[in-house]
Amino acid sequence: MATDVITLDHGSGGKLSHQLIAGTVAPLFDNPILSRLDDGAVFAVDGARLAFSTDTFVVDPIFFPGGNIGDLAINGTVNDLAMCGAEPLYLSLGLIIEEGFPFGDLKRVLQSMRDAADAAGVGIVTGDTKVVPKGAADKLFINTSGIGRIRKGVNVSAHRAAVGDPIILSGSMADHGMAVLTQREGLAFETDLVSDTASLNGMVEQMLAVCPDIHTLRDPTRGGVGSTLNEIAAAARIGIRIYEDRLPVKKAVAGVCELLGFDPLYVANEGKLLAFVPEDQVQAVLETMRSHPRGKEAAVIGQAVSDHPGRVVMETPIGGTRIVDMLAGEQLPRIC
Amino acid sequence: MTGNPDATDFRDPQLARRILARIHEVSQTPIRLMEVCGTHTMSIFRSGIRSLVPETVSLLSGPGCPVCVTDQGEIDAFVQLAQNEDVIVATFGDLIRVPGSDSSLQKERASGRDIRIVYSTLDALDIARKTPEKQVVFLGIGFETTAPTVAASILAADAMGLKNYAVLSAHKRVVPALFALMETPGVCIDGFILPGHVSVIIGADAYRPLFDRFQIPCALAGFEPVDILSAVRLLAECIESGAPQLANAYGRAVTAEGNPKALAVMDQVFQTEDAAWRGLGIIPESGLAIRPEFGRFNARNVFSLNIPDTPPPKGCICGDILRGVKTPPECALFGTRCTPISPVGPCMVSSEGTCAAYYRYQLS
Numbered sequence: 001m002a003t004d005v006i007t008l009d010h011g012s013g014g015k016l017s018h019q020l021i022a023g024t025v026a027p028l029f030d031n032p033i034l035s036r037l038d039d040g041a042v043f044a045v046d047g048a049r050l051a052f053s054t055d056t057f058v059v060d061p062i063f064f065p066g067g068n069i070g071d072l073a074i075n076g077t078v079n080d081l082a083m084c085g086a087e088p089l090y091l092s093l094g095l096i097i098e099e100g101f102p103f104g105d106l107k108r109v110l111q112s113m114r115d116a117a118d119a120a121g122v123g124i125v126t127g128d129t130k131v132v133p134k135g136a137a138d139k140l141f142i143n144t145s146g147i148g149r150i151r152k153g154v155n156v157s158a159h160r161a162a163v164g165d166p167i168i169l170s171g172s173m174a175d176h177g178m179a180v181l182t183q184r185e186g187l188a189f190e191t192d193l194v195s196d197t198a199s200l201n202g203m204v205e206q207m208l209a210v211c212p213d214i215h216t217l218r219d220p221t222r223g224g225v226g227s228t229l230n231e232i233a234a235a236a237r238i239g240i241r242i243y244e245d246r247l248p249v250k251k252a253v254a255g256v257c258e259l260l261g262f263d264p265l266y267v268a269n270e271g272k273l274l275a276f277v278p279e280d281q282v283q284a285v286l287e288t289m290r291s292h293p294r295g296k297e298a299a300v301i302g303q304a305v306s307d308h309p310g311r312v313v314m315e316t317p318i319g320g321t322r323i324v325d326m327l328a329g330e331q332l333p334r335i336c
Numbered sequence: 337m338t339g340n341p342d343a344t345d346f347r348d349p350q351l352a353r354r355i356l357a358r359i360h361e362v363s364q365t366p367i368r369l370m371e372v373c374g375t376h377t378m379s380i381f382r383s384g385i386r387s388l389v390p391e392t393v394s395l396l397s398g399p400g401c402p403v404c405v406t407d408q409g410e411i412d413a414f415v416q417l418a419q420n421e422d423v424i425v426a427t428f429g430d431l432i433r434v435p436g437s438d439s440s441l442q443k444e445r446a447s448g449r450d451i452r453i454v455y456s457t458l459d460a461l462d463i464a465r466k467t468p469e470k471q472v473v474f475l476g477i478g479f480e481t482t483a484p485t486v487a488a489s490i491l492a493a494d495a496m497g498l499k500n501y502a503v504l505s506a507h508k509r510v511v512p513a514l515f516a517l518m519e520t521p522g523v524c525i526d527g528f529i530l531p532g533h534v535s536v537i538i539g540a541d542a543y544r545p546l547f548d549r550f551q552i553p554c555a556l557a558g559f560e561p562v563d564i565l566s567a568v569r570l571l572a573e574c575i576e577s578g579a580p581q582l583a584n585a586y587g588r589a590v591t592a593e594g595n596p597k598a599l600a601v602m603d604q605v606f607q608t609e610d611a612a613w614r615g616l617g618i619i620p621e622s623g624l625a626i627r628p629e630f631g632r633f634n635a636r637n638v639f640s641l642n643i644p645d646t647p648p649p650k651g652c653i654c655g656d657i658l659r660g661v662k663t664p665p666e667c668a669l670f671g672t673r674c675t676p677i678s679p680v681g682p683c684m685v686s687s688e689g690t691c692a693a694y695y696r697y698q699l700s
């Protein structure tokens with residue numbers, strides 16, 4: 001079947017998103033910085049190494065338990081920079097507002113952006129606002145871009161994940177995606193799920209302080225832990241083996257996932273990270289993470305292996321094995 | 337989907353390992369067991385059961401994935417309906433990507449048609465209430481698991497006086513399909529792992545005629561690895577001892593007579609009709625049509641739809657796969673022209689489809 005229009009699958013964070021970017025966007029702008037396809041671009045200016053990243057937020061609904069589109073937009077870009085091993089410095093802010101959007105809501109969103117920026121220690125230093133006619137956008141879309149500085153000796157990239165690296169996940173999966181989904185109009189049940197949206201740069205800084213040689217950091221947002229691990233396996237040409245009984249999922253989240261037929265491995269997170277670290281330093285990193293509020297439940301969920309390069313394989317609790325593929329279809333549109 | 341407080345016992349890995357050891361001990365002759373239900377298929381793949389059972393045990397997936405058994409003509413009818421500008425189509429997410437003969441619901445949605453993914457018929461009723469200027473059509477697919485809730489939505493719409501809600505019913509019944517399967521030449525099945533959810537509704541006794549007629553070992557099973565392994569063990573024991581049984585290994589949820597309330601609602605709204613199944617052809621009394629009394633909620637009447645008789649996609653062997661005659665890797669298109677991103681047949685689209693399960697989970 002020929003796919004000749006953009007469908008929501010292209011925005012899922014899974015295979016089609018990947019194909020769209022790697023097949024259509026990246027080749028056109030081809031350059032060595034872009035082609036690494038990490039969470040942000042890394043380059044040197046006058047000897048200083050900088051990370052530069054951008055992200056656009058279209059989450060629906062705008063307000064959800066645990067946050068709103070505003071703090072999500074700050075945390076998203078802050079985290080993308082942190083995943084490059086950078087200390088986030090400055091952010092820009094672009095607003096696309098639909099005509100008729102309540103002023104009070106805008107103020108609330110902006111206030112939480114301010115709070116999130118303060119919490120992450122970044123400044124919003126430039127911005128732009130556009131208002132479009134009713135129907136030309138849905139309520140409010142936000143773009144944030146940011147730059148950060150990378151310390152000497154730090155070199156974090158998906159390409160550096162190496163055979164033998166233990167893989168750490170900083171906490172429970174699927175909190176954000178399921179919290180947003182259960183708020184959507186039309187979902188006829190109430191739950192008390194809360195998004196995990198949070199900035200991770202503080203914890204990353206401490207992690208890099210104990211282990212500057214961390215190989216890979218990624219925040220498993222759209223497409224979830226499953227898709228992110230696949231991206232890393234492909235970029236680093238390694239195999240990945242994870243253990244299902246080590247994957248943390250909150251009970252309530254697991255329940256809703258099961259009810260609605262979602263696999264937590266593919267549901268978005270907004271305040272979690274995956275780290276590939278040198279084997280001899282895993283304990284130090286793990287302890288640092290666990291002593292930080294964002295990483296209390298950090299756990300080693302698997303390791304990089306030489307078998308099945310490019311593939312993620314999971315061992316199930318009963319001892320069976322199966323592939324964890326990249327998300328193929330649309331799991332949840334407009335989740336971030 | 338257990339929501340069952342003691343379900344954790346049924347996830348106990350130690351228990352699973354013990355049952356596995358027993359299966360290895362009993363199973364001598366090669367046996368072909370069919371899991372009828374798509375949810376079983378997924379659980380089997382996701383828990384890696386296929387990598388753990390002895391070589392003598394082959395697990396085949398049957399006609400139990402609702403999207404997969406939906407006839408090509410019906411898929412085309414869904415798309416036709418979506419092309420009508422006065423209609424909002426409400427559907428479960430799985431149908432959205434199934435390729436019709438020349439479009440899909442997903443493509444229609446991308447080109448501006450109003451197609452909404454819902455998680456229950458309540459959501460569909462809600463949409464109808466909120467948009468009185470449009471006709472809302474719910475695409476009713478699935479077995480006796482979903483049929484009662486769809487029937488209930490029609491009763492609710494009737495009670496609310498909703499004039500803009502209709503259902504396009506392509507609902508199917510499991511037992512007639514198993515009869516048809518057993519009578520199909522070339523099909524070779526030594527035992528059935530019978531569905532859990534469906535059986536909660538129809539009850540264990542519903543399979544009695546099938547068992548009496550074919551004397552084929554049957555085990556009703558829940559969805560946790562332990563449930564499925566218990567069923568495999570039971571079937572292996574039956575087959576080895578030459579004493580077929582109709583066993584209920586899901587007693588915590590399934591009774592002999594089923595759920596009388598759900599059955600009554602279903603019976604009030606639906607009547608059986610001959611229905612076309614992908615891969616199995618027309619099976620007598622295997623479909624659920626909306627009774628004439630509720631004709632105004634029947635999308636077939638409301639839109640005078642005629643469901644085209646379209647052949648399945650070229651090269652796709654979904655039909656053979658649904659009969660357990662072939663496995664996905666035997667399809668020339670599997671993994672090459674047909675992948676979950678650009679699926680050729682429904683078995684690659686549905687989250688419960690056998691081809692999707694092989695592609696996603698099976699380590700070759």
Ligand code: SF4
Nearest residue numbers: 652653667674681691
């Ligand atoms: S692999 Fe694709 S084409 Fe082949 S049987 Fe499965 S769905 Fe049909």
